[in-house]
Amino acid sequence: MDKKKVRPWMPYLMVAPAFTVMLLVVILPILNTVAQSFSTADGQFTLANYQYFLTSYEAFESLVFTVIEALSTMLLAMVFSFLLALYLRFSKSGISRIIGRLYLLPRFIPGIVAVYAVMNIIKDAGFINRFLQLFGIMYKPGLLYDMKGIVICNLWFNIPFSAMLLSAALSNVADSYVESAKDAGCGWGKILTKIIWPLVYKDVIVAATFILMGQIGAFTIPYLTGPNNPKMLGILLYQQVNTYLDYQRAAALSVLMFIICLGGAVVYIKSNMKEEAWQAGK
């Protein structure tokens, strides 16, 4: 102990660079936004900015639209990615190995390129329409410029993302657990609910909250693939700045969106902190 120098300031020094960046680019702008949201253009205190959104039918519609979109994206992405992750974990076939390599690819494709690629497939004169025309069928999918379009594009991004998280979680499920359960006469349903699920459900919640929070502030995808009305909250926010040039209202909407996301963050942190009975006793 004597030989080791005590440097009580060392941890602070190591944290300082990251903390400074956080302070400058995250915390200060948030404080500034909160302050702006309570003021008029000439700096007077007002609640009108909040009143506008809490009483506006358009904003309510946007909120409902965003929540439905976010929940649909989350549910579909989780179901598909959980199935995909299970397949990748437990299938030893060549196809599974190929998929296991390919599914990360979307993470490396620029978002805007991917959105246009998906649009070219699902739009009314897109690939689906043209392919069916070969057989003399004139079918307009009506997917683009609709909530369906936003959800489909988001699935493209979110399935690989959550499948990646879930694959990592599933690697904790040792083959021996599954084999011994099988030896004891468990069917696949039992193994899934009693062995696999308890080991991965936390990661499922983490992935789900990530997706959900991402949707609240989503912009590019709904801007390019969404309907004119109702708008997702991100587009409504953009409109406040771009069309109405009303920065105070935009600030108020940002704060409201922040509060919504906070709900997701609370779920995330709680589920992470919770210690299982079996973990506590080990």
Place this chain on the structure above:
Amino acid sequence: MKRSNRKIRLVAGLMAMSLAALSLTGCGGSGSSQETAEVPTVTIWSSGGQEVREALQAIADAHNADPNYNTKARVEIQFVVSGTSEQSLPDRLVAAYQADQTDTDFDLIALDDSAIADIVARTSEDFFDEIDTSKIPNYENLIFKDNVVGSNFIPYRGTSVFLAYDSEVVPEPPKTAEELYQWIKDNPGRFTYNDPSTGNAGFSFVANTIYNQLPEEAALSDDPKWRDEHQEEWDNAFALLAELHPYLYQTAGKVQYPMKNQGALDLLATKQVDMVPAFANMVLSQKNMGTLPDSIKMTQLEEAFLGGLAGFMMPSIGSDKEACLSVIDYYLSYEAQAIDWNTMFASPVVDASKMEGLEHEDWLNETDMSTLRYFSIGTLQTDIRERWTEEIGSLAR
């Protein structure tokens, strides 16, 4: 899992390397001319779409290789691409002005005429220097000597919205605004214009509907009286837009206004609509690349859509004024104007019949700028966008 982690790192590393390689090649272009110590560097600042940057750069490269010009100045292009969350060029100019900087590299700026009033309003009347046109021999070539900004603005490129249509489906396009409105009603679902707050092609359609009802001089004034004292005309125009609304392009069972100028052109390209307002140079570039079919033609209404000029201005905070004049002179030469046409199909501001080596020369007639209708209505633009969003955009549901 470990193996795939390593793979991710490998792929990320490869991507970073290829990016670095790209940025290196990006630098290569401008260093080609000889470096003579006495030749002053003139920096042209501009903003807009990628095609504008490429055209400016192509002319700059030709300038720096031309022995008649490269002894007087060396041109460098600084470009702020629109749509990246970068600080806009007007903001940068205003910031430099407010910081009392006097010796900057804002030697020349190249912007649309409609963007100038805002910069002047936020700086001062004499922020831009007067330009002595007698020192610009090629100024004689210029057709558009009158413009909405004034004598300190030298146009180098025209930009104009036309009615783009599919000539296979529409053999005889409308000639007047009335005929266009009737055509829209007779052909439900076959016309569209983009959300006016996402691009000026769509904005032009909306602004035309209002300004066709107002006296001609209204389009050149930012005086709010053209809104406040003419509420009736504005109301009529918006009633007309609402009346046209159900006859516009529909998808997923409802009317949808496409986003951005390109959104409307995409619908035209895939034959989902037959007619849209569009910027001439966008239509021509895309025909040239083959992304728009050859059957797409352009026409202008009797009540022309908005047009404008992009031109040079000389901020007083820049340096080397004489060199700047020589650079402007080059951009007004027939060679430079031909490069501008060949690179981005920019409408020339000189007599096109004297330009040589043009690609698709026949397209020049289609985009005749002689009917250029200036719009300079200042913040009334914002009013139009706001009211459209509230009254017309909200109908699309």
